[in-house]
Amino acid sequence: MRLTDLPLRQPAYVDLIDWTSLPASDAQRLREFGLCEGASVEALHHGGLLGRGPIACRVGRMTIAMRRAHAAAVTVRTGPETLGSELGA
Amino acid sequence: MSALPLVALVGNPNAGKSALFNALTGARQKLGNYPGVTVERKAGRLSLADGRPLELVDLPGTYSLDPASPDEQVTRDVVMGRQAGEKRPDALVIVVDAANLDNHLRFALELIALGLPTIVALNMVDLATRDGLELDAAALSRELGVPVIATVAVRKRGLDHLRTEMEGLLNGAPSPYPAPASAPRDFEATRQEARRIARAGVIRETPSRRLTAAVDRVALHPLAGLALLLALLFVMFQAVYAWSEAPIAMIEGLAEAAATLVRDALPDGILRSFLVDGVINGVGSVVVFLPQILILFFFILMLEATGYMVRAAFLMDGIMAKVGLSGRAFIPLLSSFACAIPGIMATRTISDPKDRLTTILIAPLMTCSARLPVYAVIIGAFIPARDIGFGIGLQGFVLFCLYLAGIVGAMFVALILRLTVTKGASGSFLMEMPKYQWPRPQDVLLGLWQRAVIFLKRAGTIIFTSTVILWLLLSFPRVPEGDPASQVDHSIAGRVASGLNVVLEPIGFNRDISLALIPAMAAREVAVSALATVYSIDAGDDEAALEQSLGDRLKGQWPLPTALAFLAWFIFAPQCISTIAVTRRETNGWKWPLFMVGYLFALAYVAAGLTYWTATALGLA
Incomplete structure (x- = not known):
């Protein structure tokens, strides 16, 4: 499932990130924010009155905001915690 | 080093x-x-x-x-x-x-x-x-x-x-x-x-x-969050008026005492006129706005230090995206309410060059604190201090509308720019949302102190110098003894302004406004000290006129449509050399600052004209 479709406040893990679909500088910034495959992620808020605004999500211990176009490049998986944290370690 | x-x-x-x-x-x-x-x-x-x-x-x-x-x-x-x-x-x-x-x-x-x-x-x-x-x-x-x-x-x-x-x-x-x-x-x-x-x-x-998460459930809620943001901004602009009354009265009292002291100590003449009309009235009329400027900065510093500013950017991103900007632009734009210069410098955090250029070009449309003295004096003189219900004052409401007009104008301009000169792919919005925290009072005080010093330095240098130059241009050549012509009409500045007035008269501006707009190029608030100097010199030794405040004098001399047109002009107010200079530095050339000045002048002229003609047609007086 894409990060854009992840229900709010449901803990999940990053499965796959389509870095090539993002501008290089944005990809770099997202990496610096700690976004990587295996990172724990949780959608917190959807901005915008009509649901087309940015998404605020927790990645690791950090809360970051990104537009839906960027969130759509992130595939997430809900599942047992151990698998994800081992992958990310 | x-x-x-x-x-x-x-x-x-x-x-x-x-x-x-x-x-x-x-x-x-x-x-x-x-x-x-x-x-x-x-x-x-x-x-x-x-x-x-x-x-x-x-x-x-x-x-x-x-x-x-x-x-x-x-x-x-x-x-x-x-x-x-x-x-x-x-x-x-x-x-x-x-x-x-x-x-x-x-x-x-x-x-x-x-x-x-x-x-x-x-x-x-x-x-x-x-x-x-x-x-x-x-x-x-x-x-x-x-x-x-x-x-x-x-x-x-x-x-x-x-x-x-x-x-x-x-x-x-x-x-x-x-x-x-x-x-x-x-x-x-x-x-x-x-x-x-x-x-x-x-x-x-x-x-x-998770304190932060709990607060964010409200602060980032599409409806409640937006309502909270608007409420915060509204409180901020009301406070600028409500909290500043007492300190302003104090500063005015001091200036008046100083003027009386000089008037009593010195014989009538050029030196006395220079000190009273030029220095005390001119600079004093600007320093008087220090409390309001500090209140505005206080709110902006608090919004930044608590971590709320990023939330505001998040809420605004959806709307900003519609005019081709990033929610990130909201932070420099909100800083521009204090002053466009730090605002324009703050655009450096926007990585997309076209996003950034657009934000720079519209930053001067945010009502900077230098415009506050102008608004305050005109609103104080022409808008009755009535309560319009819910404890909201009419004066504060008008001020809010002026700020709003700047914002709406900026969004409109951004939209046009993004479709024309800064056309390009839509940018991105990537931001870290820090935890909420209560800032240390000392840090906020230090920030305010630094702003106060910057403002007073401006008052002491740019504003002082332009006020003195204006006083010189207004005081010479002297009207010959026994000539019924007014000193202002006879002076160099008066003659230049009369020439400029040919262009500005159609939008309801009188000679005194034309005159004030020239030194206001140095800093917008100089418009106020310039008007103070003009009317102070014009009053000459007329004791009754000298005791009137600037507001009362304006009220006596300007029709309401002129005052409204003047307010409308200052929504766009292109004339601030420092902003032009910083834009040149940030965009590496003269092309964009000249473009900016050009479009702002055009908008200011049209807006003032429309206001004047509409107000006249409605029979406001």
């Missing part, structure tokens, strides 16, 4: 770097600029335990040494010793957020790999504890190979320890820690190493108390 040892504070944004800088240097700070770029250089003095001074410089926060914006570039260039006008630091203090080690240690590892003497300040450990995180600074020191010191900048905890370590570092004391194993180079390897070290430093981690 000074010969003092130089220590640089460096770290991620939101690591509490500035709070640590303030705690270490107190009020002994110097604001400046790096040559060639408009990135602010913040430096301060610090005394070591042995009394030796050192210079501490606060570098712009960044996430890595791979810069995405001009200020991040300064950070990289300084730590690498490549920044013009700055020597390479003798030591680094890396500030990391204790609650976000995974991330911040990755950048710290990049910095440690540079090989400079380094200390890590494990900052905001209290907030980490609040979040259920217990850390082992000694274990982190061993893993990183540099001293790690737990600090709480806002409570001044750990500062002495930090100073002692700095002293040891500068004395070249050998490090008690083993040198770190060869630093990993590529991003992914560094990230994993940071994560491993962060794990090693955590003693205990329990599920956190």
Whole structure:
């Protein structure tokens, strides 16, 4: 499932990130924010009155905001915690 | 450059770097600029335990040494010793957020790999504890190979320890820690190493108390959050009026007392006219707005320091995207309400060049504090102080509408620009949302103090000089004895203004306004001191007229449509040389500042004209 479709406040893990679909500088910034495959992620808020605004999500211990176009490049998986944290370690 | 040892504070944004800088240097700070770029250089003095001074410089926060914006570039260039006008630091203090080690240690590892003497300040450990995180600074020191010191900048905890370590570092004391194993180079390897070290430093981690999450449920809610933002902005603009009454009355009292003193002490003549009409009335009429400007800055500083500003950007991104901007532009634009210059400089955090250019071009449409004196004097004179219900004053409401008109104008202009001259792919919105925190009162006071000094310096230099020049141009040549013509009509300035008035008359401006607009090029608020000087000279020795306030005099001389047109002009008010200069610097040329001035003049003229014609047609008088 894409990060854009992840229900709010449901803990999940990053499965796959389509870095090539993002501008290089944005990809770099997202990496610096700690976004990587295996990172724990949780959608917190959807901005915008009509649901087309940015998404605020927790990645690791950090809360970051990104537009839906960027969130759509992130595939997430809900599942047992151990698998994800081992992958990310 | 000074010969003092130089220590640089460096770290991620939101690591509490500035709070640590303030705690270490107190009020002994110097604001400046790096040559060639408009990135602010913040430096301060610090005394070591042995009394030796050192210079501490606060570098712009960044996430890595791979810069995405001009200020991040300064950070990289300084730590690498490549920044013009700055020597390479003798030591680094890396500030990391204790609650976000995974991330911040990755950048710290990049910095440690540079090989400079380094200390890590494990900052905001209290907030980490609040979040259920217990850390082992000694274990982190061993893993990183540099001293790690737990600090709480806002409570001044750990500062002495930090100073002692700095002293040891500068004395070249050998490090008690083993040198770190060869630093990993590529991003992914560094990230994993940071994560491993962060794990090693955590003693205990329990599920956190989530105060920030609870507040954000309201603050980021599409409806409730937007309502909260609007309410905050509304309170801010009401407060600018309501809280400033008493201090303004005090400053006015002082100016009046000074004028009376001079009038009694000196014989009638040029010197007395210069001091009373030029200096006291001119400069005094601007200084009187210091309380309002400080109230505005107080709100902006609070919004930034508490972490709310980023939430506002998040809420606004949807709307901003519709006019082709990023929510990120909201922060420079809100700063522009204080002054367009820091606002335009703050656009450096916007990485997309076209987003950034558009934001720069519309920043002057945000009602800067220099326009406040103009609005305040006209509103005070022409808008009755009535209550329009719910405890809302009509004057505050009109002021709110003027601000709103600037915002709507800016959105409209942005939309047009993004479809024409700054056409391009839509940008992005990537931001870290820091935890909410209550700022230390001292930090807010220090910020206010720095703004007050800047404003008073402006009043003492630019405003003083332009007021004096205007007084000269208004006072000479003197009207011959017995000539019924007024001194203003006869003066050089009066004649120039009469010429200019040919262009401005159709939009309802009188000769005095034309006259005030010329020196207002130096700074917008000079329009007020200029009007004060004009009417002061015009009144001559007429005691009754001299005792009238500027507002009362305007009320007697201007029809209402003229006053409204004047307000409308100042929504767009293109005339501020400093803004033009900073735009030239930020855009590297004259093309964009000239474009900006051109479109602003056109809009100001049309808006003032429409207001005047409409008000006249409606029979307002």
